Every structure is written in C-alpha cells, then in structure tokens.
Amino acid sequence: MIKKLLIANRGEIAARIIRTCKNMNIETVAVYSEADKAAPFVSMADEAYLLGPARVQDSYLNVDKIFSIAKETGADALHPGYGFLSENPTFREQCDTAGIIFIGPDSQVIQKMGSKIEARRVMKEAGVPIVPGTETAVASPDEAVQFAEHIGYPILLKASSGGGGIGMQTVYSAEELIKAFDGNQKRAQTFFGDGSMFLEKKIEAAHHVEIQLLADEHGHVVHLFDRECSIQRRNQKVIEEASSPFISDETRQAMGKAAVKAAQAIGYTNAGTIEFLVDDNEQFYFLEMNTRIQVEHPVTEEITGIDIVEAQIHIANGEKLAFEQTDIKKTGHAIEARIYAEDPVTFFPSPGTITKLELPEGIGVRHDIGVVSGSQVTPFYDPMIGKLIVSGDTRDEAISRLEKALDAYQIEGIKTNIPMLKDVIEHPLFKAGQTTTAFVELFYQSIKK
Structure with missing residues (x-):
C-alpha cells in the first residue's frame, strides 16, 4: 500500500493531490524550483525539496534529481499530475525500474496514445469513429497537399506528439498548407522531439x-x-x-x-x-x-x-x-x-x-x-x-x-x-x-x- 507519495508537479494540481493524500493519511513529498520556493503547495506537503533553477529542464523535467529525492525520502509512489512528465513513457519505465509506483497507465499505453497517429489507428481498430485524415505521418508539404486535395479543405495540420495547440494550424488552401508545414514541423520537433505531422479534416462547428x-x-x-x-x-x-x-x-x-x-x-x-x-x-x-x-x-x-x-x-x-x-x-x-x-x-x-x-x-x-x-x-x-x-x-x-x-x-x-x-x-x-x-x-x- 502506498505510504509516501512524491508529487512531480507544481501549482494548483500539486496542492490538489496533497489535499487528497492528507485525507487518505498518505505522506507527501513536494519538489519545487527556485521560482516556486514560496508557492503554497511547498508548505502544504509533509516534506519539500529543491529541484533546481526555474527553467523546467533544470527542475520539473530533471528526472535524475526527482529520483534522487524519491530515494532519499523513501517515497514509494509518484503522481505526475498533468503536463511535464505525466505522459512520458520513458519516465514511466524509469519509475518501474526504480521500484516506484507510478500513478497512471503503463508505458506502452502512454506511448501508443502519445502518438496521435498511432492512437487514431488503435481507435479505428477498436471500432471508435475517427476524423477522416492521414493514416501515417506526412513526409513533405507536397505529400500533404496531395492528400488535402483528396479530402478537401479546410484541413487541420497537426503534430503527432503535440499538445496545447503547439504544431497545430487550420489551413484553407494548398498555399497556406505549404507555408505552414515546415514551421509547424520545426516547432513540433523543438517542443516534443518529434516532427511527425499528419492531417485531419476540419470538422466545422464542432x-x-x-x-x-x-x-x-x-x-x-x-x-x-x-x-x-x-x-x-x-x-x-x-x-x-x-x-x-x-x-x-x-x-x-x-x-x-x-x-x-x-x-x-x-x-x-x-x-x-x-x-x-x-x-x-x-x-x-x-x-x-x-x-x-x-x-x-x-x-x-x-x-x-x-x-x-x-x-x-x-x-x-x-x-x-x-x-x-x-x-x-x-x-x-x-x-x-x-x-x-x-x-x-x-x-x-x-x-x-x-x-x-x-x-x-x-x-x-x-x-x-x-x-x-x-x-x-x-x-x-x-x-x-x-x-x-x-x-x-x-x-x-x-x-x-x-x-x-x-x-x-x-x-x-x-x-x-x-x-x-x-x-x-x-x-x-x-x-x-x-x-x-x-x-x-x-x-x-x-x-x-
């Protein structure tokens, strides 16, 4: 049974998780960046430890430091909240290796659903209706235009590993699609480490x-x-x-x-x-x-x-x-x-x-x-x-x-x-x-x- 839980997140969701843990008599460990040292969730937790500087790469995405704190505190479980590491299949696997219970699904499911292209394929096989679109990643603007002309505009150009609207754009013509493709692909690569793009038919008045x-x-x-x-x-x-x-x-x-x-x-x-x-x-x-x-x-x-x-x-x-x-x-x-x-x-x-x-x-x-x-x-x-x-x-x-x-x-x-x-x-x-x-x-x- 979970006795001590580390919250690998910040802000309102960290505070939200702590409140439930208190009701369940589970000890909590907060981790925080230098920018968050005075944040309410830090004082709410039973224990709190500094991760590093404000930048997420140096703090909330600092996996080695998070595991070091989990080991030091004896935390037997980890809640990732949303954002940050919550949908990172590699991080989930690292939790398993470290013997820490990850509050979420297994890494294979996270990986499948993290790729919008793969998720579409899986859902189609399960009999769930999907928006008409490409079945695989689109390699080039020319290939994108060819497919778009087949299903008709407007089209949603989307990053396969995207989120928060990053790498997503509605286009209404071949000219707009060509102009948008490279920029969104580069943004997706920068933010998610995956520049795979696909197309979906834009559902109007959705x-x-x-x-x-x-x-x-x-x-x-x-x-x-x-x-x-x-x-x-x-x-x-x-x-x-x-x-x-x-x-x-x-x-x-x-x-x-x-x-x-x-x-x-x-x-x-x-x-x-x-x-x-x-x-x-x-x-x-x-x-x-x-x-x-x-x-x-x-x-x-x-x-x-x-x-x-x-x-x-x-x-x-x-x-x-x-x-x-x-x-x-x-x-x-x-x-x-x-x-x-x-x-x-x-x-x-x-x-x-x-x-x-x-x-x-x-x-x-x-x-x-x-x-x-x-x-x-x-x-x-x-x-x-x-x-x-x-x-x-x-x-x-x-x-x-x-x-x-x-x-x-x-x-x-x-x-x-x-x-x-x-x-x-x-x-x-x-x-x-x-x-x-x-x-x-x-x-x-x-x-x-």
Missing part, C-alpha cells in the same frame, strides 16, 4: 466533448460521464462543464460506451480521458486520449461525488474499483473557469506579483488554486494560476453562481482573463449551450478588435 474513464488492474472500466470543453483560446480550454448541454442522453450513452470499449481494447488502467469532436448532427469522432488526470477533472467530481485522485491511488495500489457503472449517478451541473494570468484581450501572459487576492465564497463554490496574495507569477510556466469551480442543481443555477463568483473575485497586481470569462458566460450562445470550438475566435475576439 463541439469538444470528452469522456472521463477509470480503469482498474482487474479489467474493470467505467466512465464518469462527459465534459463540454468547447470554449477554447489558442486551442487551449478555458471553460469546461459537466455534463455537456449540447448532446442528448442517447449520444452521451453512446460516447460513454465507445470510450469504455476503447479503453478495454488497449488494456488501459488508472484515470484517462478520451476526447471527441461532435458535429451539429451529434456524430462524434475520436480526437485524442489523455493518459493522465485532466485539468478539468473537478467538474466531474462535483456531479458524481467521486474523488478522481483518490480513485487513481486506489487503482495504483492494485485495488478493484469500488463501484460498477450502474452505481455511478450524475447529479446537478458543474462549470469550471480557468483563471489565467494573462491579458484578457490579447491572451499574452501577465507575470508579476499578486498584491491582493480575495476569493469568493458561497454554496457550490470551489477553488483549486496555486497562489496566494503576495505570490510571484513567473514567466517560466503555464500562466494558469487557479480554477474556479461552481455547481448547482441545474445549469442555470451553476451559471448564476459563476457570474456572482467572478464578480466577487478580487485579484490585483497582474492582469487576468476574468473580464473575458464574464463576457463569455453572459453571451446568449453560452447561455443556450450552443458554443463550438470556434466561439472565442468568432464572437469574443471579433468584438475586442
């Missing part, structure tokens, strides 16, 4: 809907319903909710069954998420699988009452899931708004010192946050500083609580995206649950220019 999965090591897989994640900027999510207000219960059940079937087909274990694009006719297509906990997991916790981090730890302990699919009930509605230290119009990061922070309170209001008043927001990491999660008996009630909470959210010293969040949730399309992945570009940015 909704981004995902299914949360839990799978134990005894062959049991369940889904925890769906999340709507269509409000995005720069291909990154900003507002998420559970469940999707767009799809029908029939489609929801079909997506859940497809996701469970896919997880069973690849022998998946622990928590994972299968993301889908859904068109106007509610036809859904596999987008990608995230083999880790998601940023937006709290909204699922709020509607199911299941602590996903706790479930991850139980699964990693080799325990069977404590519930069957029929035991999982969906109650009410929950919405998460990501709070970013960024300009609300340009979306450029806004580092600096938080001189004042007062968080709204009330029924149905939850905060997963990584900063306090006086915290330094540095330019070294993702500018998300926290998440505001609200829940209610109905979606309308949840939206009302979110509006009030955002109005009462006081943060000074840096710019944040709170004005943008207010504009989005007050828009008639959002109120109607009809927002697509193009919403921010078409309706928000257009009125701010």
Whole structure:
C-alpha cells in the first residue's frame, strides 16, 4: 500500500493531490524550483525539496534529481499530475525500474496514445469513429497537399506528439498548407522531439466533448460521464462543464460506451480521458486520449461525488474499483473557469506579483488554486494560476453562481482573463449551450478588435 507519495508537479494540481493524500493519511513529498520556493503547495506537503533553477529542464523535467529525492525520502509512489512528465513513457519505465509506483497507465499505453497517429489507428481498430485524415505521418508539404486535395479543405495540420495547440494550424488552401508545414514541423520537433505531422479534416462547428474513464488492474472500466470543453483560446480550454448541454442522453450513452470499449481494447488502467469532436448532427469522432488526470477533472467530481485522485491511488495500489457503472449517478451541473494570468484581450501572459487576492465564497463554490496574495507569477510556466469551480442543481443555477463568483473575485497586481470569462458566460450562445470550438475566435475576439 502506498505510504509516501512524491508529487512531480507544481501549482494548483500539486496542492490538489496533497489535499487528497492528507485525507487518505498518505505522506507527501513536494519538489519545487527556485521560482516556486514560496508557492503554497511547498508548505502544504509533509516534506519539500529543491529541484533546481526555474527553467523546467533544470527542475520539473530533471528526472535524475526527482529520483534522487524519491530515494532519499523513501517515497514509494509518484503522481505526475498533468503536463511535464505525466505522459512520458520513458519516465514511466524509469519509475518501474526504480521500484516506484507510478500513478497512471503503463508505458506502452502512454506511448501508443502519445502518438496521435498511432492512437487514431488503435481507435479505428477498436471500432471508435475517427476524423477522416492521414493514416501515417506526412513526409513533405507536397505529400500533404496531395492528400488535402483528396479530402478537401479546410484541413487541420497537426503534430503527432503535440499538445496545447503547439504544431497545430487550420489551413484553407494548398498555399497556406505549404507555408505552414515546415514551421509547424520545426516547432513540433523543438517542443516534443518529434516532427511527425499528419492531417485531419476540419470538422466545422464542432463541439469538444470528452469522456472521463477509470480503469482498474482487474479489467474493470467505467466512465464518469462527459465534459463540454468547447470554449477554447489558442486551442487551449478555458471553460469546461459537466455534463455537456449540447448532446442528448442517447449520444452521451453512446460516447460513454465507445470510450469504455476503447479503453478495454488497449488494456488501459488508472484515470484517462478520451476526447471527441461532435458535429451539429451529434456524430462524434475520436480526437485524442489523455493518459493522465485532466485539468478539468473537478467538474466531474462535483456531479458524481467521486474523488478522481483518490480513485487513481486506489487503482495504483492494485485495488478493484469500488463501484460498477450502474452505481455511478450524475447529479446537478458543474462549470469550471480557468483563471489565467494573462491579458484578457490579447491572451499574452501577465507575470508579476499578486498584491491582493480575495476569493469568493458561497454554496457550490470551489477553488483549486496555486497562489496566494503576495505570490510571484513567473514567466517560466503555464500562466494558469487557479480554477474556479461552481455547481448547482441545474445549469442555470451553476451559471448564476459563476457570474456572482467572478464578480466577487478580487485579484490585483497582474492582469487576468476574468473580464473575458464574464463576457463569455453572459453571451446568449453560452447561455443556450450552443458554443463550438470556434466561439472565442468568432464572437469574443471579433468584438475586442
């Protein structure tokens, strides 16, 4: 049984994991960079150790130092959170070699799902609908143009090992595709060490809907319903909710069954998420699988009452899931708004010192946050500083609580995206649950220019 857990991450997710570990009487070890030495998660943990300088290569990606600290502290397990090393199959193998329990799936599954090209192939074999696109990596701009002309524009040019919108671009002509190919390929190589590119047909007016999965090591897989994640900027999510207000219960059940079937087909274990694009006719297509906990997991916790981090730890302990699919009930509605230290119009990061922070309170209001008043927001990491999660008996009630909470959210010293969040949730399309992945570009940015 896990007795001491090292958290190989930072910020709000590190604090989130520590809270569950305290409830489970599991000791925690935090690791931090010089830039994070005063961060709340550092003092929350039972033990904390310096990794190195601020740059991620010298700190949160410093594998040798992480294992050295794990050995020194006697940590028997490691939670990677999201980002950083969470979907690195080599790191997972190194944990196995070191005798450290990794909170996540095995390395082969991580590797398969980490390659979007391989993931598409596996999902197609499992009978999950996939977006029309290339079956293998595209070697050159000329080859890309030839395929694009076959399936028609617009086309999404995507990095096989990409994430966070890096190496991804929508193109509407052969000229745009040729111009975009080399630049995105180089960015993918720089960020992910893999310049493999592929093409997908752009699904117009698409909704981004995902299914949360839990799978134990005894062959049991369940889904925890769906999340709507269509409000995005720069291909990154900003507002998420559970469940999707767009799809029908029939489609929801079909997506859940497809996701469970896919997880069973690849022998998946622990928590994972299968993301889908859904068109106007509610036809859904596999987008990608995230083999880790998601940023937006709290909204699922709020509607199911299941602590996903706790479930991850139980699964990693080799325990069977404590519930069957029929035991999982969906109650009410929950919405998460990501709070970013960024300009609300340009979306450029806004580092600096938080001189004042007062968080709204009330029924149905939850905060997963990584900063306090006086915290330094540095330019070294993702500018998300926290998440505001609200829940209610109905979606309308949840939206009302979110509006009030955002109005009462006081943060000074840096710019944040709170004005943008207010504009989005007050828009008639959002109120109607009809927002697509193009919403921010078409309706928000257009009125701010």
